[in-house]
Amino acid sequence: MLSLNDILTLLPELYLTGAVCMLLLIDVFLKQDQRWVTHWLAILVLAVTGWLVVSGQPATPATAFGGMFVRDGVAEVLKVFALLCSGIVLVLSRPYMRDRELHIGEFYTLILFATLGIMLLVSAGSLLMVYLGLELLTLSSYALVALNRDSSLSSEAAIKYFVLGALASGMLLYGMSMIYGATGTLDLGAIRAASATSAHPTLLLFGLVFLIVGIGFKFGAAPFHMWLPDVYQGAPTAVTTFIGSAPKLAAFGMAYRLLDSGMGGLVVHWQEMLAVLAVLSLAIGNIVAIAQKNLKRMLAYSTISHMGYLFLGLANGTPEGYAAAMFYAICYALMATTSFGIILALARAGFEAEEIADLKGLNQRSPWFAGLMALAMFSLAGVPPLFGFFAKVLVLKAAIDAGMLWLAIVAIVAAIVGLYYYLHVVKVMYFDKPEGEPLSAQVDPSLRLVLSANALALLALGLWWGPLLAWCQRAFAA
Amino acid sequence: MSNLPLLSLLIWVPIVGAVPVLLAGAGRPNAARWLALLVSVAAFVLSLLALPAYDASSAAMQLVENHPWIETLRVNYHLGADGISLALILLTTFTTILVIVGAWEVIQDKVHQYMAAMLVLEGLMIGVFCAMDALLFYVFFEGMLIPMFIIIGVWGGPRRVYATLKFFIYTFLGSIFMLIGLIYLYFKAGTFDLATLAALPLGMREQTWLFFAFLIAFAIKVPMVPVHTWLPDAHVEAPTGGSVVLAAVMLKVGGYGFLRFSLPIVPDASHAYAWVVIALSLIAIVYIGYVALVQEDMKKLIAYSSVAHMGFVTLGTFIAFMLVRDANDVQMARLGMQGAMVQMISHGFVSGAMFTCIGVMYDRLHTRMIKDYGGLVNVMPWFAAFMVLFAMANCGLPGTSGFVGEFKVILASFAASPWIALFAAFTLIIGAGYTLWLVKRVVWGEVANPHVAEMKDINAREAFVLGAFALGVLVLGVWPWPLTHLMDASIGQLVEKLVLTKV
DSSP, X not given: OOOHHHHHHTHHHHHHHHHHHHHHHHHHTXXXXXXXXXXXXXXXXXHHHHHHHHHTOOSSOEEETTTTEEEOHHHHHHHHHHHHHHHHHHHHHHHHHHHTTOOOHHHHHHHHHHHHHHHHHHTBOBHHHHHHHHHHHHHHHHHHHTTOTTOHHHHHHHHHHHHHHHHHHHHHHHHHHHHHHHHSOOBHHHHHHHHHXXXXXXXXXXXXXXXXXHHHHHHTOTTSOTHHHHHHXXXXXXXXXXHHSHHHHHHHHHHIIIIIIITGGGHHXXXXXXXXXXXXHHHHHHHHHHTOOBHHHHHHHHHHHHHHHHHHHHTTOSHHHHHHHHHHHXXXXXXXXXXXXXXXXXXXXXXXXXXXXXXXXXXXXXHHHHHXXXXXXXXXXXXXXXXXXXXXXXXXXXXXXXXXXXXXHHHHHHHHHHHHHHHHHHHHHHHSOOXXXXXXXXXXXHHHHHHHHHHHHHHHHHHOOHHHHHHHHHHHHO | OTTSOXXXXXXXXXXXXXXXXXXXXXXXXXXHHHXXXXXXHHHHHHHHHHHHHSOTTOOSOXXXXXXXXXXXXXXXXXXXXXXXXXXXXXXXXXXXXXXXXXXXXXXXXXXXXXXXXXXXXXXXXXXXXXXXXXXXXHHHHHHTHXXXXXXXXXXXXXXXXXXXXXXXXXXHHHHHHHHHHHHHXXXXXXXXXXXXXXXXXOOXXXXXXXXXXXXXXXXXXXXXXXXXXXXXXXXXXXXXXXXXXXXXXXXXXXHXXXXXXXXXXXXXXXXXXXXXXXXXXXXXXXXXXXXXXXXXXXXXXXHHHXXXXXXXXXXXXHHHHIIIIISOOHHHHHXXXXXHHHHHHHHXXXXXXXXXXXXXXXXXXXXXXXXXXXXXXXXOHHHHHHHHHHHHHHTTOTTSHHHHHHHHHHHHHHHHOHHHHHHHHHHHHHHHHHHHHHHXXXXXXXXXXXXXXXXXXXXXXXXXHHHHHHHHHHHHHHOOHHHHHHHHXXXXXXXXXHTXXXX
């Protein structure tokens, strides 16, 4: 049954599983002041996994374990960026976690397991695999959110996340069971083939609705967004940075697998549902964000609106649109690591820089970090020549292409509303008088380096985004 | 020489030059000043080099650079300049030098950031004037907002935050509708290339929608009535340099956009709705002129006068449709268009100079209220001479640049309809009214109060800036030929194409 081909196809995931287990063991024997070993080993593991993903990428899509696992271009792109984001998160969060005495081995293993979940999820070839990957990701995330046991805010966030997450998983499973009932198979390709001739179209449609609910929850799209602001605010910022970045790629991968690979025959139905989710997310996310005083919470609402933009591309339902949506997901993940990274960089022991007011006069305290944050904010707002603008252009194009001009217009009106709160952050940093002490030079050098590279990438990719777009489009062309 | 990518250099020298200014200038304001001056002079020299490389007898786009940018979308890094672009580029590089010299001692706080923002702004504005690809144009058009946002917000007056947010959101609002229009065009043509879009056949319904998408974007930028309200706020709160660049160059981007987008891409809708633009222009000329009359803040007064003067630009541009299509008078249409273009350049000099004058006064007395001044001529004779000269240009006195453009536009409108010309000509009275009254209250008369008595006359640096502006105003007023010659062929071609219908 188990062939060499199966193992080779699954090699990056197998390696990651083994390596994480090893890491868990190694960490047990380390003292607190030797934790840097775990840190760098974890980053090394991510790098090697990334190398395995790219170097072993088959020329044509390969499947393993009887179609359970698919290794195609889409999976490759998403895995590379998920690994990249996880790596960035690890580097950015070390000083923060150390200052809060949360610098423990579990943080690393949980993030790596969550990353493994992402990798399995985006490669899923059957409903079972989707569920497996998703649960691995979300269970690790629940634990990560609760990492700071002594904080009541953290615990509350974790419980909320867990309860609502479990509910969403239940919905998803329920939908899957309906689809299984209607088509008699769990394999996504077979479901697509069978859905055309299914004797139970109503059942199938019901299943689809439940799938969309599950997807909407994982994205944090309105009206399934309730967990997101609390979790973003309550979780330790390092964990928020993770949840805000790589899992968005996973959410896109899951939506693509379920909706296109599985339910591609029902495109007209889910297109409309996604459009509704998009409008709600754009409106709720952007409008509520204006009222926020907590930066993490504001960014949480901003996430909700950005998922709305992403749905614009997804709802297009063609390879072109998926490429735009994937491009958007990548762009968003990189913007999220930058903006949360700034919060991490400004935080000190006993001080969280998570209120917007904490950024007052940042330009005078630290022009460099203020500049980086301004890049992130203008990119999130979608001002050219930054990366976020071009991602927006692509999803708008996808929406217009799909004949949903009205949706594109809703999206740009939302963008104008959104502009205000991003500009507000820039205003606070540049125009307000500084409060608090100047940022000392003791910002961790590796954090400074990675954060700078991350933010400058938003500018560089804005000037030169052709290759990335071509890569995304190639992934869907096959 | 001709192999040099001049336009790219013009865009990127200031933008890349801003990096050393930012790095080397931190904590060393003098280094920042000199470096910024060096970069801006280099850009000016480059723009002068472009002149001999440009053949004014040909209407074709010249100095063209075309490289693939995003190949999968067929978006190109496509630059090119015709006479109109070149004139505006020269205006930009010229003004930037004066703004940097003008800020020399005035800006004391975070000098390196101010200078860097100005240089980035310069590069982006030049980019707007030579982008031949709609997406590239849009990138420059929007990117421009970021440095201006910072300039007004950091170095501006007490209500700067309100003003700069209003400025940014207002402009963003307008241009994002244009973006949808451009994406729509992309689906029709499969490219963002402006020349291809100009040749693309479009139905009347599509043209109408696109026309209004463009109109919103450019009308806000120009700005036209009734979407001009951001301008007085932005001007009043901006630092002097910001006001000068805003009035002298940034407003021209709107007028330029009409020429590059509305006219060639949607000519039939532009013709059908020319009356809207003409009516709004006349309202700007007459009504806003009256509004300027009652202002008590000098910067506000000049800001409103800018709106009125830019009304001539839009009037001259769209009157061409009435002339070409309804009256079949190509010659007159050409005259009107030419008047509009000369008015753009002239207004660049005049408004830039007026804002500099107000800046000079503000630096001494820290107020912009007219009532706080009076009798400046007694204590600042040199300054008074300059100020009166610019005031004359502002009311369009023959011999100054202000006259040439307005006269041509009025002539052309007379050919279209004497009524339009009548209303347009009102500006000669109203303009003289608010400008001369301003001069009377500020410059002439007895020394108004002890503070004014202590004011010192302009120093060499200020004299240089005002002198350069004065030179521009006078040369253009007495001998506009070099400018009209530079733009003549391009305007001729533009007007000829107005006849062609695309439906």
